[in-house]
Amino acid sequence: MTALLEVAGLEVAFAAGGFTWPGQAARQVKAVNGVSFALNAGETLGLVGESGCGKTTLARAILALTEKSAGEVLFEGERVDRTSLMRLRRNAAMIFQDPFNALNPRMRVGDILAEVLRVHRKVPPDRIAARVEELLVLVGLSGEHARRKPATLSGGQCQRVGIARALAVEPKLIVADECVSALDVSIQAQIINLLIDIRSRMKLAMIFIAHDLAVVRRLCDRVCVMYLGRIVEEGATADVFSAPKHPYTQALIRAIPEIDPAGSLPRNMLPGEPPSPLDLPPGCAFHPRCPQAMDICRSGDAPVLRPAGEQRAACLLYGGVRH
Amino acid sequence: MSAPLLDIRDLSIEAHKDGERLGIVERVSFSVATGEILGLVGESGSGKTVTCRALMRLLPTRSLRISGGKIEFAGRNLVTASEAEMRHIRGARIGMIFQNPASHLDPVMRIGRQIGESLVLHLQMSPREAKAQTIELLRQVGIPDPQRRADDFPHQFSGGMRQRAMIALALACSPELLIADEPTTALDVTVQAQILRLLVELRDKRGLSIILITHDLGVVAQTCDSVAVMYAGRICEKGPKRDVLAEPLHPYTSRLIACQPSASAEAGLLPSIPGQPPSPSAWPSGCRFHPRCERAIGLCRSSAPELVTVRSNHVAACHVTAPARLADEAA
Ligand SMILES: Nc1ncnc2c1ncn2[C@@H]1O[C@H](COP(=O)(O)OP(=O)(O)OP(=O)(O)O)[C@@H](O)[C@H]1O
Numbered sequence: 278m279t280a281l282l283e284v285a286g287l288e289v290a291f292a293a294g295g296f297t298w299p300g301q302a303a304r305q306v307k308a309v310n311g312v313s314f315a316l317n318a319g320e321t322l323g324l325v326g327e328s329g330c331g332k333t334t335l336a337r338a339i340l341a342l343t344e345k346s347a348g349e350v351l352f353e354g355e356r357v358d359r360t361s362l363m364r365l366r367r368n369a370a371m372i373f374q375d376p377f378n379a380l381n382p383r384m385r386v387g388d389i390l391a392e393v394l395r396v397h398r399k400v401p402p403d404r405i406a407a408r409v410e411e412l413l414v415l416v417g418l419s420g421e422h423a424r425r426k427p428a429t430l431s432g433g434q435c436q437r438v439g440i441a442r443a444l445a446v447e448p449k450l451i452v453a454d455e456c457v458s459a460l461d462v463s464i465q466a467q468i469i470n471l472l473i474d475i476r477s478r479m480k481l482a483m484i485f486i487a488h489d490l491a492v493v494r495r496l497c498d499r500v501c502v503m504y505l506g507r508i509v510e511e512g513a514t515a516d517v518f519s520a521p522k523h524p525y526t527q528a529l530i531r532a533i534p535e536i537d538p539a540g541s542l543p544r545n546m547l548p549g550e551p552p553s554p555l556d557l558p559p560g561c562a563f564h565p566r567c568p569q570a571m572d573i574c575r576s577g578d579a580p581v582l583r584p585a586g587e588q589r590a591a592c593l594l595y596g597g598v599r600h
Numbered sequence: 601m602s603a604p605l606l607d608i609r610d611l612s613i614e615a616h617k618d619g620e621r622l623g624i625v626e627r628v629s630f631s632v633a634t635g636e637i638l639g640l641v642g643e644s645g646s647g648k649t650v651t652c653r654a655l656m657r658l659l660p661t662r663s664l665r666i667s668g669g670k671i672e673f674a675g676r677n678l679v680t681a682s683e684a685e686m687r688h689i690r691g692a693r694i695g696m697i698f699q700n701p702a703s704h705l706d707p708v709m710r711i712g713r714q715i716g717e718s719l720v721l722h723l724q725m726s727p728r729e730a731k732a733q734t735i736e737l738l739r740q741v742g743i744p745d746p747q748r749r750a751d752d753f754p755h756q757f758s759g760g761m762r763q764r765a766m767i768a769l770a771l772a773c774s775p776e777l778l779i780a781d782e783p784t785t786a787l788d789v790t791v792q793a794q795i796l797r798l799l800v801e802l803r804d805k806r807g808l809s810i811i812l813i814t815h816d817l818g819v820v821a822q823t824c825d826s827v828a829v830m831y832a833g834r835i836c837e838k839g840p841k842r843d844v845l846a847e848p849l850h851p852y853t854s855r856l857i858a859c860q861p862s863a864s865a866e867a868g869l870l871p872s873i874p875g876q877p878p879s880p881s882a883w884p885s886g887c888r889f890h891p892r893c894e895r896a897i898g899l900c901r902s903s904a905p906e907l908v909t910v911r912s913n914h915v916a917a918c919h920v921t922a923p924a925r926l927a928d929e930a931a
């Protein structure tokens with residue numbers, strides 16, 4: 278069976294801001310650096326990692342919304358290029374991270390959804406209004422919201438319109454970028470349960486970017502943990518959460534806040550400055566903040582993913598070539 | 601105890617459109633003392649953002665207006681303050697981290713310049729001082745390589761970096777009160793903890809007061825002194841953090857706490873509150889939570905419960921649980 282989506286060696290580089298002397302090489306931010314993974318139909322992949330590590334850029338590059346500088350993306354076994362792009366666009370939808378900016382401020386919510394239904398020819402014209410209302414109810418809004426402009430909606434209401442718009446496409450793949458971050462836990466649960474239901478009925482595949490690890494744990498079959506543009510750990514969700522291997526993943530899992538009424542803030546799990554993507558340290562990019570860094574971590578190429586327990590981690594502490 | 605820094609009494613907000621008037625927020629009261637961190641939690645669309653925008657007098661006047669109540673900040677009623685006075689207060693005394701940072705950062709101005717200009721304007725810093733302070737602020741909110749990243753435009757930042765730039769901007773003028781509307785929604789847990797530590801530190805050092813709007817009760821547990829819970833435009837429960845989280849009274853609060861997903865649970869469906877959240881054009885009668893409440897009695901349908909004090913500072917608006925708790929406490 279071929280995977281629904283395959284990403285191989287994907288790289289995205291941006292020209293960095295700031296002043297460059299004439300003759301000096303332009304500085305680059307490598308936002309995504311050699312990322313590879315595969316996703317099957319009906320599978321949900323969680324993508325987590327530090328703010329600014331390249332999750333949104335990776336998602337956008339997969340859907341060709343941002344230009345990649347290397348690597349390739351295959352959708353249903355076919356390379357995505359200019360000619361096959363339309364097929365990907367018809368079958369994939371993105372839910373954008375910033376719900377306010379993703380909606381056209383001049384259009385009413387109902388028209389935003391109706392337009393998607395028309396363009397994708399999902400229902401006959403006389404059924405559009407009914408389908409719009411159905412979609413709104415599905416995400417916990419009502420027909421009343423169809424007449425409103427985005428500016429008169431709350432943050433969570435905007436976010437749910439974004440979700441309804443992605444569902445309207447009836448895609449095979451949804452790339453959801455922090456799609457429940459503005460919702461209270463009850464509505465968040467309704468949306469997650471809805472996604473679980475649609476996933477099993479329609480074999481929907483998802484890339485689910487989220488910082489809320491509790492939600493990732495419930496929803497995702499597998500997780501990729503990113504750090505500074507690279508995947509540093511990858512495996513089945515239960516394995517990664519119960520026995521995280523990469524020291525960055527370990528810090529991340531330990532920092533999850535629990536509702537302990539006597540709770541206080543955890544001490545700093547990641548001391549030191551976050552390194553700059555403009556000036557990647559040699560060796561493992563995490564070594565300046567890693568409590569277990571060894572000499573071999575500080576030079577050479579970045580470690581590649583290698584088996585570590587049930588999952589894979591890009592960390593020299595584990596098996597691989599050196600033991 | 602001295603007078604609180606901020607005291608909101610019976611604040612009501614209406615939406616008006618085509619002659620129709622809808623009550624969005626109804627008789628909301630809370631206060632924030634100097635150095636207090638108040639968590640404001642509640643259902644999506646319950647009126648948290650609108651309440652906070654009202655107290656900055658930043659409601660879109662074409663569609664929303666304050667229809668009653670008062671907002672007292674350091675002895676001044678902000679409902680009747682002049683626009684000139686509000687401009688001063690907004691720049692220098694109350695900082696706001698907006699829920700949608702992208703719409704509150706100028707897309708064509710470099711990040712560093714936006715922060716620097718506000719320092720020059722409100723704190724009369726020299727451009728050189730402002731630049732150094734800007735870089736320090738960006739460093740404090742965890743932007744790597746702040747010296748160079750200060751030259752970036754907002755679109756060159758990631759979602760979470762924009763959110764942190766917004767935080768730096770709100771903190772730039774050392775406000776006395778910070779309104780933080782979901783300030784960490786785009787941040788991973790380690791960066792989130794760093795930002796929360798920064799806010800708590802500013803409170804400890806400078807007596808900064810904070811209203812923290814969040815959906816994450818874990819964050820409330822870690823940082824807040826007190827909590828107010830909103831449902832459908834009203835406050836349904838309010839009190840010290842420990843009391844509200846450990847012994848919630850209002851059934852909505854209890855359900856909310858029960859719905860909080862835990863990272864140690866296995867895969868599968870998440871618990872949620874059955875039924876749909878109500879909307880301002882069709883508020884339920886009586887207690888607005890009654891159609892979704894498993895403990896509702898006849899009275900809940902006909903009469904809206906008032907907030908009742910069940911223990912020092914812990915108040916709840918429920919016909920069923922509040923009297924029961926009062927009886928317990930008396931026994
Ligand atoms: N258009 C752009 N031009 C220049 N740099 C960019 C651009 N878009 C993103 N970057 C940089 O690329 C890096 C990765 O950004 P990205 O938005 O992918 O992060 P992210 O993982 O989604 O973070 P967050 O969790 O904060 O949303 C950041 O350093 C960011 O500043």
Ligand SMILES: Nc1ncnc2c1ncn2[C@@H]1O[C@H](COP(=O)(O)OP(=O)(O)OP(=O)(O)O)[C@@H](O)[C@H]1O
Binds near residue numbers: 434
């Ligand atoms: N300009 C407006 N005109 C009419 N109704 C509005 C306007 N702005 C907000 N509303 C409505 O007021 C209610 C409260 O909105 P508010 O943004 O305060 O919610 P919130 O509690 O911040 O929710 P969230 O957690 O989703 O951000 C919502 O039902 C919203 O649709």
Ligand SMILES: [Mg+2]
Binds near residue numbers: 332374454760
């Ligand atoms: Mg992002």
Ligand SMILES: [Mg+2]
Binds near residue numbers: 431432
């Ligand atoms: Mg809001």
